[in-house]
Amino acid sequence: MSNQPVQTVNTSSDKMKVGLAICVAVAGVIGFYLLAGQSTLVRSVALVVGLLLAVALLWTSDSGQGIVTFAKESVRETKKVVWPTRKEAMQITGxxxxxxLLMAIFLWGTDKILEFVLYDLILGWKQ
Structure with a gap:
């Protein structure tokens, strides 16, 4: 991963693209619900078209390009992960x-001791 931070320029054009992308995505969702009398296919197409247009608008913005760069670097970093072998995973799980189990026994014992101290010794309520 590069040590240089991703620079995003928040120009008014960039902000307008992001705002328009949000509006288009919301319009797609609203269209899905307004077309309740139509077939599921028509409703789904309205939703998908709205979301795809929103993604296309966001893709052209500086913020969208920053997200794409971040995603690519994230994928590159996950490829560097060294996963444990099956034996190591079983040992860690064990x-x-x-x-x-030890914590459950400890907490059960602590609860029983506090129950004895509170009910038998302090309050004098024999169970």
């Missing part, structure tokens, strides 16, 4: 289960 350690987690053992810890959860």
């Amino acid at each position: 350690a987690v289960f053992a810890f959860v």
